[in-house]
Amino acid sequence: MNCLKDLGLKTFISIIFLSISTLSFAIDFEDAVFPELATSARALSMGNAYVAKADDASAVYYNPAGLGSVRKTHFHLSNFHMEFNKGWISNSTRGNVLDVFPEVMSAFSLEGQRENLLKNKGSISHQRFNFLPNFTTRYFSLGYLVSKRTRATIGQEAGANFEYADRRDHGPYAALNISLFGGVFKIGGSATYLNRKEIVGESAANVEYEEDPTEVKKGAAVIVVAGAKLTLPIAFLPTFAAKMNNAFDQRFSEGSTNGAPTEVLNSLDFGFSLTPQIGNVVRVHLEANYKDVSSEYDGVATNRKITLGLELDIARRFFMRAGYGDGWGSAGIGIKSQRLEFDLTTYAVDTTSNEFRGKEDRRFALSFSYGL
Secondary structure (H helix, E strand, O other): OHHHHHHHHHHHHHHHHHHHHHHOOOOOOOOOOOOOOOOOHHHHHOOOOOOOOOOOOOHHHHOHHHHHHOOOOEEEOOOEEEEEEHHHHHHHOOOOHHHHHHHHHHOOOHHHHHHHHHOOOOOEEEEEEEEOOEEEEOOEEEEEEEEEEEEEEEOOOOOOOEEEEEEEEEEEEEEEEEEEOOOOEEEEEEEEEEEEEEEEEEEOOOOOOOOOOOOOEEEEEEEEEEEEEEEOOOOOOOEEEEEEOOOOOOOOOOOOOOOOOOOOOOOEEEEEEEOOEEOOOEEEEEEEEEOOOOOOOOOOOHHHHEEEEEEEEEOOOEEEEEEEEOOEEEEEEEEEOOOEEEEEEEEEEEOOOOOOOOOEEEEEEEEEEEEO
16 A cells, blocks of 8 residues: 555655646747748738748748749848837836936847736847848849847746746848749748757746856757748739748757757648739738648647738838737838838737747837948
8 A cells, every 4th residue: 555655655756746847938930820030020910921022032931933033133231120029118118208218228038028027927039130231133032140048937826936038040142042033933042050049947036137157048040941832823923932940950959068959840831812903003012821831849839820811012112910829919110112121010929938928929020221
């Protein structure tokens, strides 16, 4: 009888331990629905349903086949994207006017986010920056990627730790496109020599955060994105598209003794779109995507992977957009000229932390690009 009791106790302890292990480091990145190495505010406003539409410099990561639809040559040295979530904005802008500037500046660091989260436990802090200077023309793009992405939280329960995830990517890239049958069928690919530094962990919430060298993971890999588009030359231009992330399933080298950073999974996205013309200068683009068709990412519900987007194009200069992605709505506006591209967006994700699963994480993004 005692043996059975001991066995039962050990089993119970093991289950508790495994449960705690699965809850640890719940803060991570939403790569199943947003797998792109560099996001676009234009795409995010359309629910990130952009596999079939991609027709600008962001096609490098959304679907390189879309380079065949680029209308004008761009040489943009200031292609910049930034986004913050509602939690980051709320936490870093509390207090009087004189306190706001130093609070905002400190919130760009993990230590600053920890201090702000202590005052508002139960919220998530998110920030992301992409810098993508590039030369892009029809059939070709060349540039350099710099990206930083950070998420953090402190739970509301007693003794909750400071959970954080910080990812920094950089590296050169090149992309090519081939258009066949008068542009009806397009294929393309991009290759990025990606250097990644990543930290995912937790620490005591009431202790000043200092980077732990044992948590830092570094590595490099050549990440290839491959894509294809078939546009039927009939009314509404129905387009079928597919894009494969990390097409050659490359793994990061281990640039530190702590192992390699999180791999880029070999996931597949499908897209379908219609683009009816309304009048002489107005077009409507309607698109549906199915992200991660092969379910490389575990535990992501199907309704989160279906994304929908709408774009109202007025004279190819002014844009109004709306969408549905990761279970939440999105919207945005845009202005585009030969030299200037400006997009303002709000979108949301379904949070994945153990305390926030199934709740909205509302974000606000701005993309700005100026060049020749």
